Amino acid sequence: MASAELIARLTSYVKSGAAQVSTTDQEFIEASLTEAEALVVAYVGAATVPQAVLDRATIEVGSELFNRRAAPNGISQFAGPDGSAIRVARDPMVGAYPILQPYLPLGFA
Structure with a gap:
């Protein structure tokens, strides 16, 4: 189960500047964090x-999972500066790999 501190950090990360967070968003943030911890x-x-x-890695993964909700079919609803759509990463761990890599053993073939 996610700690209250991590929930607060992820909420702040994905809803920065929001005066209030809806109950639906808060529940989804908590579910995203639980899934992120497992991954x-x-x-x-x-x-x-x-x-x-x-x-830090868990917050990055939780953010990816949370923000997928706003990206149906992997395309963000926000357009890029040139007017093109932005595709979100298919792998929610993409932000965590470089953070965790220095602590993991190297794989050799």
Whole structure:
């Protein structure tokens, strides 16, 4: 279960500047964070990673999962500066990989 501190950090990250967060959004933020924690823990496995790094990676993944709701079919509703649509990453872990990589063993073939 996600800690209250991580929920507050993710809420602030995905809803920055919002005076209030709806109950529906808050529930979705909490669900996104729970899923993010499961993805990060599964990726890290038995490796030793500092808690602060795990938390940062979890927030990045939670943000990706939360923001997918506003991107039907993988296309963001916000247009780029040139008027083109923006595709969101299919892998929600994309932001966590570079954060976690220094703490994980290298793979050799």
